[in-house]
Amino acid sequence: MSTKLIINNIVKDPKWKKIPCSCKKGVIMESYPVKPCIHCKCNQQNESIPSKIFIIKDKNNKDVEIKTITLVNGSLDDCIGWNF
Ligand SMILES: [Zn+2]
Numbered sequence: 523m524s525t526k527l528i529i530n531n532i533v534k535d536p537k538w539k540k541i542p543c544s545c546k547k548g549v550i551m552e553s554y555p556v557k558p559c560i561h562c563k564c565n566q567q568n569e570s571i572p573s574k575i576f577i578i579k580d581k582n583n584k585d586v587e588i589k590t591i592t593l594v595n596g597s598l599d600d601c602i603g604w605n606f
Pocket of ligand 1 (some may be wrong): 543544545554559560561562
């Protein structure tokens with residue numbers, strides 16, 4: 523059985539990927555998250571999207587398997603959240 527999560531609403535060529543990273547590599551004070559960087563912020567949001575089926579508890583404390591999620595995208599096609 524596959525454990526791969528089905529993700530709806532993925533943007534293939536998101537706008538945020540075209541915004542260059544403005545961090546100074548190796549310099550913490552000039553890198554995200556100390557310094558605001560749209561590219562790194564969106565990238566971090568992107569990496570927080572789950573890729574495998576996961577289990578949550580419903581209001582009756584029963585395990586519910588989540589097999590599909592739908593992304594909520596921001597104005598730069600960045601992932602600002604997801605629903606299931
Ligand atoms: Zn950056």
